[in-house]
Amino acid sequence: MHMEEINLVDLYQEEIDFLNQQNNSLEKSTDPIDQRQCWKNEIVIQYFKRRIDEELDIQGQFRAQLPKTLH
Numbered sequence: 001m002h003m004e005e006i007n008l009v010d011l012y013q014e015e016i017d018f019l020n021q022q023n024n025s026l027e028k029s030t031d032p033i034d035q036r037q038c039w040k041n042e043i044v045i046q047y048f049k050r051r052i053d054e055e056l057d058i059q060g061q062f063r064a065q066l067p068k069t070l071h
Contacts (some may be wrong), residue, residue, distance in 0.1 A: 008055050012048040
């Protein structure tokens, strides 16, 4: 079975984009349920943004530890 490699940064960004798009319509609603969902989406968006920063830091540290090759 072939497993596709998933880039976490791309995955988090796709989720952020989806939630931002959802919030575009939720923000216009006066329904308290929609307003609460918009608020919850914002919390998740902030979490994913923090995870992206952490993942990029980890990737940068990993690359810094790789042996340097000359071409």
